[in-house]
Amino acid sequence: MKPPVSANAFKVDVLPEGADPMDIRYNMINWVHRSTRGWSTGGAVSDPRTGEIIKGNVILGSLRDRQDYLIFEGLLSPYTIGNERPEILYQTALARIRQLAAHEVGHTLGLGHNYYDSTKGWISVMDYPHPLEKLQDDGSIDLSEAYQARIGDWDKVAIDYGYRQFPAGTDEPAALAKILNDAWAVDLRYMTNQDTDAHPRVDQWSNGVNQADELNRIMKTRRSALARLGEHTIRTGAPMATIEEPLVPIFMYHRYTVESASSMVAGLDYIYGMRGDGRTPVKWETATNQRKALDALANTLKPSELAVPKQVLDAIPPRPPGFGRHRELFPRTTGDGFDPLSPATIASDVTIGFVLELDRSARMVAQHALDPSLPGLEEVIDRLTKAVFDAPVASPYEAEIRRAEERVLVDRVMWLATGASASQVRAIASWKLGKLGARLRSEAAKGEADSAQNALLAADIKRFLERPAEPIKPQLPLDAPPGAPIGDNGMDWLARPPMGQ
Numbered sequence: 483m484k485p486p487v488s489a490n491a492f493k494v495d496v497l498p499e500g501a502d503p504m505d506i507r508y509n510m511i512n513w514v515h516r517s518t519r520g521w522s523t524g525g526a527v528s529d530p531r532t533g534e535i536i537k538g539n540v541i542l543g544s545l546r547d548r549q550d551y552l553i554f555e556g557l558l559s560p561y562t563i564g565n566e567r568p569e570i571l572y573q574t575a576l577a578r579i580r581q582l583a584a585h586e587v588g589h590t591l592g593l594g595h596n597y598y599d600s601t602k603g604w605i606s607v608m609d610y611p612h613p614l615e616k617l618q619d620d621g622s623i624d625l626s627e628a629y630q631a632r633i634g635d636w637d638k639v640a641i642d643y644g645y646r647q648f649p650a651g652t653d654e655p656a657a658l659a660k661i662l663n664d665a666w667a668v669d670l671r672y673m674t675n676q677d678t679d680a681h682p683r684v685d686q687w688s689n690g691v692n693q694a695d696e697l698n699r700i701m702k703t704r705r706s707a708l709a710r711l712g713e714h715t716i717r718t719g720a721p722m723a724t725i726e727e728p729l730v731p732i733f734m735y736h737r738y739t740v741e742s743a744s745s746m747v748a749g750l751d752y753i754y755g756m757r758g759d760g761r762t763p764v765k766w767e768t769a770t771n772q773r774k775a776l777d778a779l780a781n782t783l784k785p786s787e788l789a790v791p792k793q794v795l796d797a798i799p800p801r802p803p804g805f806g807r808h809r810e811l812f813p814r815t816t817g818d819g820f821d822p823l824s825p826a827t828i829a830s831d832v833t834i835g836f837v838l839e840l841d842r843s844a845r846m847v848a849q850h851a852l853d854p855s856l857p858g859l860e861e862v863i864d865r866l867t868k869a870v871f872d873a874p875v876a877s878p879y880e881a882e883i884r885r886a887e888e889r890v891l892v893d894r895v896m897w898l899a900t901g902a903s904a905s906q907v908r909a910i911a912s913w914k915l916g917k918l919g920a921r922l923r924s925e926a927a928k929g930e931a932d933s934a935q936n937a938l939l940a941a942d943i944k945r946f947l948e949r950p951a952e953p954i955k956p957q958l959p960l961d962a963p964p965g966a967p968i969g970d971n972g973m974d975w976l977a978r979p980p981m982g983q
């Protein structure tokens with residue numbers, strides 16, 4: 483039987499002795515050791531006359547694998563004796579780097595990122611993949627299918643569209659359109675970097691289709707991994723203080739799904755529609771889904787979710803000499819001792835900061851004006867205020883976490899009240915701060931620690947709203963689009979800068 487014509491179209495070999503990696507005849511995958519876990523890249527040298535890609539050049543950073551390995555250690559806490567070499571960690575790290583290599587090769591072939599959340603599930607190596615871990619009934623985590631060992635259905639569409647040679651006489655525009663229309667019919671679409679902010683179904687580092695459901699799912703996985711975290715997360719002989727290294731990615735395990743769920747709030751479900759294609763160019767995320775996302779996001783603010791488990795707090799001493807603090811650890815306010823509160827501050831700011839982004843807040847105002855059934859900015863600030871200030875707590879530690887979150891929320895609403903370019907966003911944020919300040923002043927009797935907190939927050943809000951020391955900065959109206967010729971601040975398409983993952 484003859485092999486299909488595509489077999490061996492590409493071969494990967496070790497660079498022959500004496501060959502120069504800069505040689506234009508060789509497409510290169512460079513395995514590079516760097517000082518940090520930097521982005522890998524896939525770039526190309528193109529013929530400036532035709533755009534034809536002549537040489538592909540990939541740089542794969544080796545330290546990415548160490549970070550992935552660390553995350554898997556944090557998810558599984560796999561070291562019973564402490565000197566095991568769990569095969570699943572090795573295999574999952576390999577599966578991840580295999581995907582990354584295919585991703586960068588995809589760039590060298592001209593493919594862009596595809597972050598679309600298809601109902602078909604995973605569709606492209608050009609996505610930024612989050613491990614698809616599965617929480618088992620017994621609380622353990624299954625990584626056996628964390629990464630796909632193949633290219634995705636969208637990748638086949640993109641290569642088919644970009645590279646297919648049609649027989650002479652083919653109506654090529656019609657044949658190309660058919661490739662995309664067939665893909666569309668099975669929910670294979672292309673949405674990329676610029677679509678991640680406002681589109682509820684375009685997300686980096688996230689699985690799932692409905693990101694509110696996915697956030698609820700991933701919070702359970704995170705909780706299960708956190709409950710195991712401790713000495714079984716590190717090898718025998720490693721300093722106990724280095725439990726903080728896997729703690730960071732596991733405590734923040736939901737951060738990208740928070741970003742994705744936030745994009746459902748005031749979300750714009752759109753396509754780059756063309757006249758005559760018969761498709762809906764844009765519709766707003768439904769009220770049901772927006773409120774579902776707000777509920778899932780509010781869940782991430784429960785003080786019980788932002789507590790560092792006691793067995794972790796008990797296990798982390800100050801860092802020994804030679805293992806000093808570095809930027810991959812939580813910042814702290816407590817000097818040498820691990821800070822039990824700063825992780826909560828940071829994680830709650832991820833949630834509150836993404837929900838109350840300046841342009842998202844302006845979209846809430848606009849959507850609510852045109853469709854009052856959708857949540858407006860007032861409702862969203864109220865929802866966050868309830869999630870934070872009215873959160874039930876089960877211990878003095880959780881009460882302190884709640885106070886840390888309260889400060890984050892007040893600061894973020896102040897940020898809205900000054901930073902938003904939409905006047906009504908600033909007006910609503912200021913109004914809500916005024917209400918909150920009045921409430922805090924009247925709640926002086928909650929208990930001593932809360933009274934201190936409430937007094938300071940109320941005083942800060944009052945000072946902020948009155949701004950006695952600084953003149954009011956006028957906000958300029960929006961810029962008009964340029965009239966004169968436009969300056970050279972765009973990208974020269976011929977330069978083909980490498981695209982990073």
Ligand SMILES: [Zn+2]
Nearest residue numbers: 595981982983
């Ligand atoms: Zn990339």
